[in-house]
Amino acid sequence: MDNIKKIAVLGGGSFGTVLANIAASNGNNVSLWVRDSEQALRINSEGANSTYHPELKLSSNIAASENLEEVMKDSDIILIATPSIIFENIVQRIVPLIEGGAHIISCTKGIKLDPFRSMSDIISMNVNLNINSVGVLSGPNLAREIAENKVAGTVIASTSDVLITCVKDSLSSDSFKVYSSNDIQGVELAGALKNIYAIICGMADAMGVGENAVGLILTRSMAEMSRFAVAKGANPITFLGLAGMGDLVATCTSNLSRNFQLGTHLGGGLSLKEAKDRVGQVAEGVRTLEVIKEESANLNIKMPLVDSLHDIIYKSSSPKTLIDDLVKNPHEVDVEFTY
DSSP states (O other), rough: OOOOOOOEEEOOOOHHHHHHHHHHHHTOEEEOSSSSSEEEEEEEESSSSSTTTTOOOOTTEEEESSSSHHHHHSSEEEEESOHHHHHHHHHHHHHOOOOTTOEEEEOOOOTTTTEEEOOOOHHHHHHTTTTEEEEEEEEOOOHHHHHTTOOOEEEESSSSSHHHHHHHHHHOSSSSSEEEEOOHHHHHHHHHHHHHHHHHHHHHHTTTTHHHHHHHHHHHOOOHHHHHHHHTTTOOGGGIIIIIIHHHHHHHHHOOHHHHHHHHHHHHHHOOOHHHHHHHHTTTTTHHHHHHHHHHHTTTTOOOOHHHHHHHHHHHHHHHHHHHHHOOOOOOOOOOOOO
C-alpha cells in the first residue's frame, strides 16, 4: 500500500472489529480501543476478538488498548463504532486528543434526543471543523458476513472529497466495496431508522404473516423513513441506494441482524427485557424508536409503523395489532416523492 495511514477504531464490538481488520489487512497501522485491559490483552495475545468474532484471525497490524490517548496518537482517520448511548461521552473524551487534519467518521447507527442530534451532529458540535473533517459510514454491513469475507458494500458520506478518498483507500478491498455520497444527513438517518423496521420485520416473521405482508412492510418502511428524512433536510433519492434500501432489505430479512432477532423474540411473546437478554448485544432500534416517536410527533409526520411498534413495546399492545394497524391506516398513497 503506497499511503499507509494510522487509523484509530473506537469500539471493539462486532462492527468495530471487522472495520479494524479490513483497514489493517490493507497495510494500515490500526489501534483498536476497547473498554477494559483484559479484553485488550486477549485480543493482542490471541490475535482474535473472542467475544464477538472468535472465528476471525485478526491482522498483525492491529494493536488493541484501553488507553484512549495511546489509541488516538498520530491518527489520520478516527472511526467511532461505539454504541450510541456512550457516543457523545467518547467524542468529548477524544476532543483534546484529535490532531489537526484527522478525519472523524461515525460508524454508529443511532440518534440522540433533547435536542434531536445525529452522531455526526455530536461530532460537529464538539470538534474544530476548521482543521478536521467529519463523515458517516453506513450500509448493509452485517458484521459476521464481513468477518467471513463475504462480499459487502458500504457508503462513506461527507462534504470533504479528501475524507472520502482517504476512507475509500483505507477500507476498500476485493470483498468490501466503498461507495461515496455527499448527503450526510440522508445516509445517517437511513442507517439509524432502518433498525426500527428490522424489529418490526422480525416480529412479522415470528408471527408468520407471509412474504406479501413483508413486502408491504418493507415498502411502507421506506416511505416512512424517507418522509421523516426529507423533513430533516435529506435527499429522498439517497434512500434508493445502498445506505437506504440496501441496508433496509439486508437488516429486515436476516437473522444475523440484532434488531431483527429482537423483533422475533418480541413477536414470540417475550418482554422487551427478555428479548434484549436473549439477543445479548446492543440493538439500537429500541433507542431510535423512542427518539423518532417523539420527533415525528413534534414535526407532525405520520409514521404508523413507528406508532404501532411503540404501542407494542411500551403500552403492552399485542404484536398482532401491527398488521391490523398498517392495513387500516387511511394513508393510501404509494410513492410520495418525485425528484
